[in-house]
Amino acid sequence: MTGFEIGGSGDGPLDRVCADLDPLTVESLMALIDRLAGISTAEQFLLRELELDNAYRQADAELAEAQRVGDAERLAVCQRSAGLVFAAHDLVGLERISEAIAKLSELVTLRLPAGAPVPDQQPTEG
Amino acid sequence: MLSAEENRLLTRVGPGTPMGTLLRRFWLPALVTPEIPEPDGPPLRLRLLGEDLVAFRDTDGGVGILDAYCPHRRAHLFWGRNEERGLRCAYHGWKFDVAGRCTDMPSEPATSLFKDKIRQTSYPTREKGGVVWVYMGPPDKQPASLPRLEWLEAPDGYQHVTKWLQRTNWAQGMEGEIDTAHISFLHSSRTKYAHRLVHTAFADPKRNEARKDGAPRLSYQEAPYGFTYGARRDAGDDEYYWRVTRWLYPFFSLIPQVPGAPLVVSGRCWVPVDDYHTWTFGYLAREDRPFQADEIDLIMQGAAFPPRLSWGRYELPDGYIIDTSLPVANRDNDYLIDRQMQREVNYTGIYGANEQDRAIQEAMGTIVDRSREHLGSSDIAIVAARRLLIKMARALEAGQEPEVVTNPGAYNVRAIDTFSGHAQLADLLAELDATLGVARFS
Numbered sequence: 001m002t003g004f005e006i007g008g009s010g011d012g013p014l015d016r017v018c019a020d021l022d023p024l025t026v027e028s029l030m031a032l033i034d035r036l037a038g039i040s041t042a043e044q045f046l047l048r049e050l051e052l053d054n055a056y057r058q059a060d061a062e063l064a065e066a067q068r069v070g071d072a073e074r075l076a077v078c079q080r081s082a083g084l085v086f087a088a089h090d091l092v093g094l095e096r097i098s099e100a101i102a103k104l105s106e107l108v109t110l111r112l113p114a115g116a117p118v119p120d121q122q123p124t125e126g
Numbered sequence: 127m128l129s130a131e132e133n134r135l136l137t138r139v140g141p142g143t144p145m146g147t148l149l150r151r152f153w154l155p156a157l158v159t160p161e162i163p164e165p166d167g168p169p170l171r172l173r174l175l176g177e178d179l180v181a182f183r184d185t186d187g188g189v190g191i192l193d194a195y196c197p198h199r200r201a202h203l204f205w206g207r208n209e210e211r212g213l214r215c216a217y218h219g220w221k222f223d224v225a226g227r228c229t230d231m232p233s234e235p236a237t238s239l240f241k242d243k244i245r246q247t248s249y250p251t252r253e254k255g256g257v258v259w260v261y262m263g264p265p266d267k268q269p270a271s272l273p274r275l276e277w278l279e280a281p282d283g284y285q286h287v288t289k290w291l292q293r294t295n296w297a298q299g300m301e302g303e304i305d306t307a308h309i310s311f312l313h314s315s316r317t318k319y320a321h322r323l324v325h326t327a328f329a330d331p332k333r334n335e336a337r338k339d340g341a342p343r344l345s346y347q348e349a350p351y352g353f354t355y356g357a358r359r360d361a362g363d364d365e366y367y368w369r370v371t372r373w374l375y376p377f378f379s380l381i382p383q384v385p386g387a388p389l390v391v392s393g394r395c396w397v398p399v400d401d402y403h404t405w406t407f408g409y410l411a412r413e414d415r416p417f418q419a420d421e422i423d424l425i426m427q428g429a430a431f432p433p434r435l436s437w438g439r440y441e442l443p444d445g446y447i448i449d450t451s452l453p454v455a456n457r458d459n460d461y462l463i464d465r466q467m468q469r470e471v472n473y474t475g476i477y478g479a480n481e482q483d484r485a486i487q488e489a490m491g492t493i494v495d496r497s498r499e500h501l502g503s504s505d506i507a508i509v510a511a512r513r514l515l516i517k518m519a520r521a522l523e524a525g526q527e528p529e530v531v532t533n534p535g536a537y538n539v540r541a542i543d544t545f546s547g548h549a550q551l552a553d554l555l556a557e558l559d560a561t562l563g564v565a566r567f568s
Contacts, residue, residue: 006503009347009552019503043348050501050509056127057500086497090129093513 006050008043017047023055024062024081029108030119033101036092037123045095052089059085080110128496128512135516137295137493139398140176144519149175150263151522151531152376153272154397155407156191156251157181157258158289161449169213170449171204171439175262176400178446179249180204182224185211189258190224193247198233222246254278256287257407267527273537275378276565277391277409283416284567285391286425287409288432290451291440292484295493296377296398297512299406302483303379303394304371304507306344306357312482315472330384332545336360336367345551346506350529351375351536352514355507356551368554370542370563373511375518375530382543388412388421390540390566394431402492403442405450406480408432413566428454433480453484461485538565 006017014035020028032055036048059082066078084107091100101123109118128136139146154174162170162183169182171194178194180203190213194202201217208214212229214221220241221230226248231241250268252259255278261268272278277285292299302308339359346355349372356370372380379393391411396404408431410417417425428434434454441447455461461476461484468475476482501509518528530536542562548554555563 005341005343006506007343007345007551009345009550011550017503017506043346046346046506046510046513049513050503050506053127053501053505053509054503057502060500086127086129089127090132093128093132093516 014038014044017050024058026108033104034123036097036101049092056085127499130497133496136297144523146175148519148522151528153259153261155257156260158287159256166208169204172448173399175398182208182213184224188224189251191249191260255285269531271534274534275537276567277411279567280411285411286417289405289407290432290453292404292406293488296396296404298487299396299404300377301508302487307504313479353510365545368544372539372541380541382541384543428478430479433478455481457488538568540565
């Protein structure tokens with residue numbers, strides 16, 4: 001983690017913000033889905049919302065780059081990615097977690113490298 | 127970021143809007159006492175939450191805040207005569223007391239009882255801590271007490287409160303206050319020139335050393351009054367330097383002060399004039415004695431809060447005129463930016479801390495488009511304040527009243543600046559919330 005480190009009032013992994021260098025890798029998104037599924041406090045909703053803010057910042061930067069380069073196929077993926085992150089962010093704000101997870105699961109599928117197997121996107125137990 | 131819908135919810139405050147309805151459940155700062163100093167003095171034009179109002183202090187010293195327009199022909203009551211326990215409309219002489227009762231209607235026959243049927247909209251007021259407070263919500267929901275903020279509970283003269291106009295939506299100003307990271311940039315300077323009451327806070331070598339840790343761990347914890355957020359910096363020898371800030375519903379801040387410094391309270395709040403303008407109230411308090419005149423002169427030089435001010439009238443874009451304290455450095459003069467100063471003295475070339483803040487915030491547009499921003503981890507307090515307010519406004523729409531308005535004692539807290547071996551904010555607060563973290567004046 002670089003720069004600021006953020007924590008809530010608890011000690012557990014859900015009580016801190018995971019500021020991955022790239023929050024839009026498949027691994028980062030799968031981990032975020034797990035953290036969303038584990039939310040049990042109002043504060044944890046807020047911390048997840050902040051993680052999605054981080055993810056959106058990255059998604060929008062990718063979108064701007066795709067617009068600059070003018071690659072239509074990449075642009076479509078980036079537009080969809082940014083839209084899914086934005087939607088998931090809003091849903092977390094409304095505490096509609098299962099719908100937010102569905103958006104992120106769609107994003108995982110979208111961002112898988114060509115030919116890669118689709119991972120099991122059910123949140124990990126516990 | 128916020129969706130366009132949530133941005134509207136957060137920022138719109140007129141009658142019937144969700145946020146306007148929520149804010150109307152709280153006692154709101156409306157005026158500072160020096161604006162309306164003497165009985166039967168001149169009335170003031172103001173606007174609060176999008177409502178055009180007139181304020182006056184009657185013969186007995188009570189403050190009335192009424193709908194600005196006479197119910198007869200809609201003449202503005204600002205032109206009226208403030209005399210003998212009421213404000214008399216200059217147009218036809220109808221007279222209203224501080225409760226909005228029509229006490230005289232000379233344009234009607236003496237036998238007419240019509241005046242007894244007329245009631246001008248009026249809002250209850252209280253006066254404490256050098257501030258006139260107003261309640262603009264449903265009468266049956268009026269909180270019995272003002273929030274027990276320390277600067278309000280302090281004896282007269284131990285606090286100093288100022289008020290000024292900001293030309294943005296209220297949330298923009300409030301978010302600037304809790305934007306942790308900007309202080310190291312926007313407000314940095316090579317030469318310290320802030321007035322000495324604030325300057326003292328930076329004179330402790332141990333704290334100065336700890337502040338060099340540019341990557342503090344931020345911690346966040348909800349509380350009945352709102353939330354606390356703490357910045358923890360390594361201070362060596364298993365010790366940490368903690369700065370713990372309070373954010374209190376719906377828009378108050380308490381910024382940590384160094385123990386032993388003259389000030390024990392410093393903070394701001396943002397009261398919506400309408401969707402596009404805000405009254406900022408700045409409050410300071412000390413606990414050892416009242417402020418002296420030379421100290422107030424120093425504060426009013428505008429190096430920090432308040433900015434440099436002049437009293438005047440201001441025409442809002444829709445033509446309504448308000449009587450107010452206006453920042454001398456403002457959008458119309460580019461905040462008196464001095465590029466030489468920017469090269470040699472401070473980061474911005476703009477003199478005062480609030481002047482620097484307003485230069486940034488007012489240039490964002492009157493209501494910033496939050497769907498286009500890119501927040502990061504250090505923006506936790508901004509995300510938290512928005513989310514808590516939006517949740518509370520939605521809950522109220524669903525019939526759930528905000529509990530904090532009936533819990534004035536929850537506000538009796540103080541921000542904390544200390545060294546501690548505690549690594550977790552929760553542990554720090556468990557130890558200190560009842561000592562360093564509690565207000566002395568209560």
